[in-house]
Amino acid sequence: MATLPEIEAFAHDHVFLGAAHDDNARRTLWVVALTAGMMVVEIVAGYLTGSMALLADGFHMATHAGALGVAAAAYAYAKRHASNRAYSFGTGKVGDLAGFASAMVLGLIALGIGVESILRLFQPITVAFGEATIIAVVGLGVNIASAFLLSGGHHHGHDHHGHEHGHAHGAHGGDNNMRSAYIHVLADALTSVLAIAALLAGRYLGWVWMDPVMGIVGAVVIARWSWSLMRDTASVLLDATDHHVEDEVRELVETPGDARITDLHVWRVGPEAHAAIVSVVSGQGVTGDEIRARLAPVHELAHLTVECR
Template sequence: MHEEDPLTGRRFLGVTLLNIGITGFELLGGVVSGSLALLSDAFHNMGDAVSIVLSYVAHRISQRGEDQQNTFGYRRAQILAALLNSFLLILISAFLVVEAIRRFSHPEPIHGTLMFWVAVISLAANLLSTWLLSRGSKHNLNIRATYLHLLSDALGSVAVIVGAVLIATVQWYWVDPLLTMVVAIYIMWESWPIIRETIRILMQGAPELDYDAIRHDLLRIDGVTGVHHVHAWMIDENNIIFSAHVNLHDQPLSNVEPVYRKIENVLCQDYHISHVTIQAECRRGSDEQMIYGEHDFRQFSESENAKEK
């Protein structure tokens, strides 16, 4: 039997059960010990449980093939899940920063020893959950967002352990809200790139391609005399869609197909583009810019700048 995907089967079940268990354990420990840092960890784990379920559902939806309702398939379900998970992380972190600031003004006594042992057990469970989802986190925004949830909780547990030692030994109660703020700000910092990337994909933002190099390589193909009206966008972080109008010599359609194959090979092999659409033309558009409307936009910008001067 082949190995299961990181977000299916026993991995998914194990990570979900671990996070539900950690959440209940830390909530109880945080209330009894009076530690905001433990409660913040508990809230993060609660968010993790929701995040993992959401990621799993989105992953399963993304495996569906193309149909009449979604001719590009359902891959963006994972992008939506990554965006929602990251926003959830930032909202939880912002709430914890506000609560930590309040604790600075009104410090409360904390049971450092109990806080320490709860954090140690939680760290072990968080590390196990992180390891279970480590595979695939580098190449999938959805898994990466969920992985970040788990990694942030592991880091939070480490911070809680350090704080518990200081509280138990020298009664530095202010360490608890300070660590809460540091971990929360770190999580928001790490979440922002995921939000930025998912929004760029959903807004049909262009992938990072060398368009001048693409033009140069396509014009080297025998029979190609021009490239214009190019569009490129991403279905998800791993699949790039590319369309272009290509000027060719006037010739039978049967002679055009081999040129198409050469164009597709260049784009797929050299630029990792997964889907290519080419419209062949003889002279139409030969004087246009490679990116449609780019020349008009530049003229408009130059005109506006001239008016301002």
């Protein structure tokens, strides 16, 4: 009777969280704490001083704190259940699910800002320029600090053994959970900058109409960010093919001329991690191990299944 090889030699896990998962989780928690702290200060100060501007900004910041909290919770959940066998390909896409939810929240925020701005354009209200400007400046400071905390986890790049990639397919390569947190901070910073410009114009030039106009501009920009994030995270959740990785796999397998791919599936299973099922036909007895060796330079492939016919 033939002796079977030890199965331990072929054992592998399905933990596809990304190399920066823990660092990104810590960064996000710091930003949640910073945002929530500022939110509490503004709401308490608003009640004590009777300032509606402070209260409004405090509750507005609460929406961002909630979205950032979802991002932090996603990191924790993905880590805790990374080895849970209930998830066939691990929990690497939990961050994309959180990113999709955050994109929807951003879209609702953009809609709310847009509607309120249009109403104020036709029905102007009295604005306490001095108080509102101070609030906007403080909020901008918090957002700059938050962006600084998150920036290290947002940018990345890769080199692959002679295959250089800038990864223009970034949405399929990077951490969309971190991206969603970063966009929330940028959106809040944008509204603060536009608000400061509008408030100064209103106070010193009498351009009261600038406030709602800047609100509309901010709503349009945030809506575009929201759509981009929603589109990219949805494609990951629906297992859309990353054509850059697919083309590289096809090139490496077929270039020697002794094998052809008859069926190929490539999808993302986590940040910078993809799975692939490759069906190959060859008239020269090319083995699965040879195909695996050819695909070794494709570092994005964290889980590879090869079928030779």
